[in-house]
Amino acid sequence: MPYAYMLRCRDGSYYVGSTWDLDRRVADHNLGQGLGAAYTSSRRPVVLVWSQHFDRIEDAFAFEKRVQGWGRAKREALIRGDWDAISALARRRSVREREAVDPG
Template structure:
């Protein structure tokens, strides 16, 4: 699972079995349409998994996160990540 920062400041989250190849595809504009329109891209975070299924599940989890939560993960700010997770679950309980 990886996160790219795009030229417009947005983040793209993906998963792959070969990170180097996939980054080359993104940089060449031969990967996702989202990144093709926002070149150049920069790898800002990645996690390795034993299999692509685990990576894909993590990708889908992170894609659902807010920008602030993604930035806490990217920056290794796990206290902020926990705080942001708790604040969302607290808000859900108040509805």
């Protein structure tokens, strides 16, 4: 089954990927030996912190690419399943700052 997934690395950073076989892919990241991504090879061990099943690998890959463009706060909201925070963080910074000053 196709998945998009997020790993927390030893240094606290996050890695986002997509795969057909989630268990094997997480194991590959932790084994090294050229099987995981170059990014995670020096940040092992990694821990799976979020995953989502998709019907098509193309959809999992597209979501991976979307999340790769997100900042840390938005990624952590995804891990928590906090869709309200994701939506708020998706607004332009200037809009969020204006709302903080004048919430009404």
